[in-house]
Amino acid sequence: MKKDETPITRQKFIEELHRYRKGSVTRRHFLGVTGLGTAMAVLGGALPMLRPGPALAGDIGDRVILATWPNYHDVANFDLFRDQTGAAVQVNVFGSNEEMLAKLQAGGSGWDLFVPTNYTLTTYVEADLIEPLDLSKLPNYDAAAFEARFAEAGTVGGKLYAVPKNWGTTGMAWDSGKAKAPFTSWKEFFDVTRTDFSGRTIVHDYQLTTIGSALKYFGYSFNSVDPAELAEAEKLLIEVKPHLFAITSDYQPPMRNGDAWLTMCWTGEGKQLNRDLPEIRFALGKEGGEIWSDYYAIPKNAPHRDAAYALLNFLIDPQVNTREALAHGFPVADARVNAQLPAELLNDPILHPAAELLNALEFGAAATLTDPNRAELMARFKSA
Amino acid sequence: MRLYAFAVYAFLYLPIGIIALFSFSAGRNASQMQGFSTQWYGRALSNPFVLDALQTSALIAFASAVLASLFGTLAALALSGMKGRLRTLFDALIYIAVMIPGIVIGIATLIALVTVFDAVNPWLEGATGWRLSMGAGSLIAAHGLFTMSLVIILVRARIEGMDRALLEASADLGAGPLATFRQVTLPLLAPAILAGFLLSFTFSFDDFIIAFFVAGSETTLPIYIFSSIRRGVTPEINAIGTMVMAVSLLMLVIAQITLRRAEKPNPQ
Amino acid sequence: MAISQRMARAILLAPAGLWYAVLLVLPLIVVLVYSFGERGAAGGYAPAFTLAQYANLGARWTAFQNTLLLAPAGTLAALLIAYPLAYFLALRVSARWRTTLLVLVIVPFWTSILIRSYAWIFLLGGRGIPQLLSDLGLGDLRLINTPFAVLLGIVYGYLPLMVFPIYVSLEKLDKRLLEAAGDLGAPPWRSFLQITLPLSLPGVATGSMLVFILLMGEYLIPQMLGGGKVFFVGNALVDLFLQSRNWAFGSALAVTLVAIMLVTVTLYMRFLKRIGAARDDVGLM
Numbered sequence: 001m002k003k004d005e006t007p008i009t010r011q012k013f014i015e016e017l018h019r020y021r022k023g024s025v026t027r028r029h030f031l032g033v034t035g036l037g038t039a040m041a042v043l044g045g046a047l048p049m050l051r052p053g054p055a056l057a058g059d060i061g062d063r064v065i066l067a068t069w070p071n072y073h074d075v076a077n078f079d080l081f082r083d084q085t086g087a088a089v090q091v092n093v094f095g096s097n098e099e100m101l102a103k104l105q106a107g108g109s110g111w112d113l114f115v116p117t118n119y120t121l122t123t124y125v126e127a128d129l130i131e132p133l134d135l136s137k138l139p140n141y142d143a144a145a146f147e148a149r150f151a152e153a154g155t156v157g158g159k160l161y162a163v164p165k166n167w168g169t170t171g172m173a174w175d176s177g178k179a180k181a182p183f184t185s186w187k188e189f190f191d192v193t194r195t196d197f198s199g200r201t202i203v204h205d206y207q208l209t210t211i212g213s214a215l216k217y218f219g220y221s222f223n224s225v226d227p228a229e230l231a232e233a234e235k236l237l238i239e240v241k242p243h244l245f246a247i248t249s250d251y252q253p254p255m256r257n258g259d260a261w262l263t264m265c266w267t268g269e270g271k272q273l274n275r276d277l278p279e280i281r282f283a284l285g286k287e288g289g290e291i292w293s294d295y296y297a298i299p300k301n302a303p304h305r306d307a308a309y310a311l312l313n314f315l316i317d318p319q320v321n322t323r324e325a326l327a328h329g330f331p332v333a334d335a336r337v338n339a340q341l342p343a344e345l346l347n348d349p350i351l352h353p354a355a356e357l358l359n360a361l362e363f364g365a366a367a368t369l370t371d372p373n374r375a376e377l378m379a380r381f382k383s384a
Numbered sequence: 385m386r387l388y389a390f391a392v393y394a395f396l397y398l399p400i401g402i403i404a405l406f407s408f409s410a411g412r413n414a415s416q417m418q419g420f421s422t423q424w425y426g427r428a429l430s431n432p433f434v435l436d437a438l439q440t441s442a443l444i445a446f447a448s449a450v451l452a453s454l455f456g457t458l459a460a461l462a463l464s465g466m467k468g469r470l471r472t473l474f475d476a477l478i479y480i481a482v483m484i485p486g487i488v489i490g491i492a493t494l495i496a497l498v499t500v501f502d503a504v505n506p507w508l509e510g511a512t513g514w515r516l517s518m519g520a521g522s523l524i525a526a527h528g529l530f531t532m533s534l535v536i537i538l539v540r541a542r543i544e545g546m547d548r549a550l551l552e553a554s555a556d557l558g559a560g561p562l563a564t565f566r567q568v569t570l571p572l573l574a575p576a577i578l579a580g581f582l583l584s585f586t587f588s589f590d591d592f593i594i595a596f597f598v599a600g601s602e603t604t605l606p607i608y609i610f611s612s613i614r615r616g617v618t619p620e621i622n623a624i625g626t627m628v629m630a631v632s633l634l635m636l637v638i639a640q641i642t643l644r645r646a647e648k649p650n651p652q
Numbered sequence: 653m654a655i656s657q658r659m660a661r662a663i664l665l666a667p668a669g670l671w672y673a674v675l676l677v678l679p680l681i682v683v684l685v686y687s688f689g690e691r692g693a694a695g696g697y698a699p700a701f702t703l704a705q706y707a708n709l710g711a712r713w714t715a716f717q718n719t720l721l722l723a724p725a726g727t728l729a730a731l732l733i734a735y736p737l738a739y740f741l742a743l744r745v746s747a748r749w750r751t752t753l754l755v756l757v758i759v760p761f762w763t764s765i766l767i768r769s770y771a772w773i774f775l776l777g778g779r780g781i782p783q784l785l786s787d788l789g790l791g792d793l794r795l796i797n798t799p800f801a802v803l804l805g806i807v808y809g810y811l812p813l814m815v816f817p818i819y820v821s822l823e824k825l826d827k828r829l830l831e832a833a834g835d836l837g838a839p840p841w842r843s844f845l846q847i848t849l850p851l852s853l854p855g856v857a858t859g860s861m862l863v864f865i866l867l868m869g870e871y872l873i874p875q876m877l878g879g880g881k882v883f884f885v886g887n888a889l890v891d892l893f894l895q896s897r898n899w900a901f902g903s904a905l906a907v908t909l910v911a912i913m914l915v916t917v918t919l920y921m922r923f924l925k926r927i928g929a930a931r932d933d934v935g936l937m
Contacts, residue, residue, distance in 0.1 A: 063432075070614060088433065090433050090603070091611075092611050093611055093614045094614075095614065096895060098896070098897065099895060101695065101897065102695070102893065102894045102895070102897050103894075105695065105696055105897065106494060106498060106518075107498055107501075107517065107518065107600075109600075109601060110600060110601015110602075111601075126694070127694060199794060205895075206895065207896075244881060245797060245879065246797050246880055246881060247880035247881060248879060250614055257777060257778050257779050258778050258779070259777050259778040303601065370694045370695065372898070375695070375895070375896035375897065375898065376711075376896060376898065376901075378895070378896060379711075379888070379891050379892060379895065379896040379898075380711050382883060382887075382888075382891060383711070383712050383714055383715040383883045383887070384714050385736070385740050385744055386740070386744075388737070388740070389736075389737055389740045389741075389753075392733060392737050392811075393756065395808070396756075396757070396808070396811065397760065398771075398775065399760075399768045399771035399772055399775065399808070400759075400760055400763060400771070402771045402774060402775065403763065403767055403768070454667075455667040455668050455671065458665070458667065458668065459664060459665055459667075459668035461664055462661045462664035462665045463665070466661065470665075474665070474668075474669075474672075477672045477676060477677075480676065480680075480914070481672065482865075483913055483914070483917055484676075484869075484910055484913070485865070485868055485869020485886065485909065485910075485913070486869055487869045487886045487889055487890065488683075488869065488889070488906045488909060489679070491683070491889060491902065491906060492679035492680060492683045492906065493675060493679050495679070495682055495683065495686065495697075495899060495903075496678050496679035496681075496682040496683075497679075499682060500678075525671070525674075525675055528671060528675070529671060529672070529675045529676055532668060532671060536668070586761075590761075590764060590765065592764075592766060592872060593869075593871055593872065593886075597893075605764070606764055606766060609764055609766045609767060613766060613770055621770070622767070625763045625764060625767035626763075628762065628763060628764070629759065629762045629763045632759075632762035633759060633762065636755060636759075640751070640755075
């Protein structure tokens with residue numbers, strides 16, 4: 001925690017608490033401004049029994065390397081982990097599952113823990129790139145706490161390889177100040193991009209959602225690998241390309257500074273944008289789209305294996321995970337965490353959309369990830 | 385003319401100014417000025433990953449520059465005045481090494497070494513318990529390819545411009561080949577070797593694309609910066625950039641002063 | 653004596669030779685072999701002998717087009733900006749200031765190109781220069797993620813590499829030649845065209861070659877300032893190895909890029925030799 005925080009008045013504290021409750025400031029900001037963070041860190045350091053136990057059992061080394069996605073953690077938790085265990089967390093950020101897979105396939109990634117999405121896990125297991133989890137090292141894992149549909153992909157061939165991190169949907173976020181009407185469908189997404197929003201739209205830098213959403217434009221399955229349907233999606237994407245602002249999975253900066261007005265967007269990031277800039281709205285396409293579940297997994301030959309288990313066990317601790325969820329906003333599949341989250345978050349229409357919208361969504365399929373035609377289509381689109 | 389030069393310098397320094405300015409921002413946002421603070425410098429300096437990355441980069445750059453200067457100079461000595469097929473072969477290799485894009489070197493080295501390691505490792509592990517993997521070694525070697533070629537070119541040019549009469553005079557005065565080499569050739573080649581060393585160091589220290597593919601789990605400073613930029617830049621990155629530049633500037637000034645001192649008593 | 657000299661040569665050349673064999677020849681052979689293979693089932697490489705990868709090169713035509721357009725354009729732009737500066741530094745600045753001003757050209761090089769490009773993202777983005785222009789009433793301009801942004805980025809990144817060789821060749825120029833021309837009544841533009849310019853050609857050739865070679869393999873600047881929309885061959889390569897994981901096609905693309913460069917650069921050097929601008933070592937340094 002920073003040292004230069006000055007104490008604040010009681011009234012200011014109450015104001016900040018209100019803002020925090022309403023969700024207009026992050027937990028990090030709240031703790032920072034109020035000095036509570038410092039107090040907590042001091043307490044945590046001074047009272048050993050406040051620390052979660054097993055992580056401390058042995059010496060786990062001074063570092064652990066986590067490969068994850070942008071804006072997906074509460075940085076203060078990593079500070080806390082270092083204070084507790086002496087292992088500093090190095091975060092490597094990736095924008096696509098393909099890139100993570102490529103890094104692991106090439107060998108020597110050096111990662112200890114990483115965050116793959118549901119549809120990649122069977123591929124990792126088949127390629128012998130991840131190891132079954134040793135549950136005796138994960139006392140904080142409680143299989144019963146997880147909703148089955150968000151946890152089932154973690155078990156491959158009867159063995160548990162991965163535990164759920166967060167789930168979410170992929171929709172669209174836009175600047176409502178620039179739009180004539182709210183977006184409700186992928187059809188509008190691509191049509192408006194070619195007209196009013198020309199030069200202002202961002203699509204993801206990986207094939208699953210970019211091609212999947214283009215398929216949805218025509219009402220096809222998000223996971224389609226049918227050559228004729230893919231050809232139509234390609235035609236649409238190539239047509240739209242000159243009207244795009246960028247092809248990137250790191251869309252928050254241009255959305256925040258006003259360069260971009262519309263983007264494909266994961267739930268939690270939509271929530272983050274909407275929380276800081278209320279004029280940015282989030283919606284799902286009514287044709288459907290993606291629902292996903294991210295997992296934690298440990299690569300084979302992780303250089304700091306003990307630290308990897310310690311960090312994983314730490315991150316699925318309900319208290320810690322609650323703070324994570326408060327910071328990044330993505331929905332959690334762990335009932336123990338949901339019991340602690342404020343009702344506003346659990347009833348939030350962005351994070352927990354209405355059932356009829358949710359039912360139209362599809363989980364990405366393993367075949368979608370490995371399909372060579374989709375991979376090449378995306379590469380052609382980007383280099384067009 | 386003067387105005388034009390001024391404009392070009394402004395162009396060169398505009399981004400640098402922005403980096404330095406934002407490094408003093410009090411807020412978290414790296415592209416917006418919010419108050420004044422030096423906290424990011426403290427953070428950068430107390431961040432173990434920044435220090436590690438800096439150390440890794442410096443070590444790799446130093447090692448590859450030393451190897452490149454040594455082997456490059458040896459090769460240049462052998463190649464000067466040499467004719468025939470071997471010379472043609474080496475000329476072609478040097479030419480290709482300098483010309484091939486870094487990105488191709490990175491990718492090609494990665495797949496070649498991974499293939500070789502996969503073939504060798506089972507045997508090696510059985511025999512010694514060791515495994516080969518991508519890391520600092522492969523990166524030093526890959527950087528060395530380009531920088532060694534650079535050194536050969538620089539040193540060879542110097543040898544060819546060297547006054548042969550000096551060598552003959554030394555031999556006439558009864559000095560053996562080794563003594564001539566130590567007392568005449570080496571001092572004459574020193575500036576070229578030094579230039580080659582510095583260029584090699586700089587190249588390796590700043591390289592991103594080769595390291596991106598070949599570094600395995602090692603994190604060099606450019607790789608750390610690239611990863612941080614994706615994570616959403618904080619002014620910490622700006623502070624690192626400003627510090628690296630300030631240190632380089634300082635080293636440059638010191639080098640200038642030492643060179644001037646060294647030059648004065650012994651003008652060439 | 654002859655034999656021992658041979659031995660000595662062999663020993664001196666051995667480390668460099670080994671280096672070239674393992675890190676240049678071997679990787680190039682592997683890439684060549686891979687380029688005739690196929691994509692593995694889950695990505696990567698599968699052995700085969702097919703020309704399919706080469707037949708598919710047309711699918712990256714735009715990337716080649718961008719590279720072959722923007723690399724020469726960037727080289728030319730850098731040359732046009734660098735030449736007057738080099739001229740100024742070599743001929744118009746007092747010796748006292750010259751070193752300082754020269755050093756000031758390299759200093760930006762000491763900050764990572766990544767960080768400098770990031771500064772350009774801000775400068776060219778909506779809150780940077782376009783905002784300034786629109787505040788001045790100069791209309792709504794979009795800069796970031798355009799070919800112009802990429803061009804600006806590469807000129808910025810490689811300008812010093814152009815300034816130095818030109819400066820070196822201009823600095824060697826015997827100033828008495830210019831004075832003599834002036835005494836003989838030649839107007840300044842004539843002595844520039846007939847004396848200065850021809851004598852500085854080796855520097856121009858070296859600088860252009862250096863910048864061109866680096867631009868042909870550029871990845872970072874299009875990636876950062878082009879928003880994933882302005883694709884170079886370098887970007888297509890990274891994409892093939894890190895996203896679509898088609899190593900075979902990526903290898904074919906790499907082989908093609910290297911072939912194109914070998915041909916262009918060799919032709920360029922022939923041309924330079926013919927017009928007499930090249931010293932023997934020019935193409936290399």
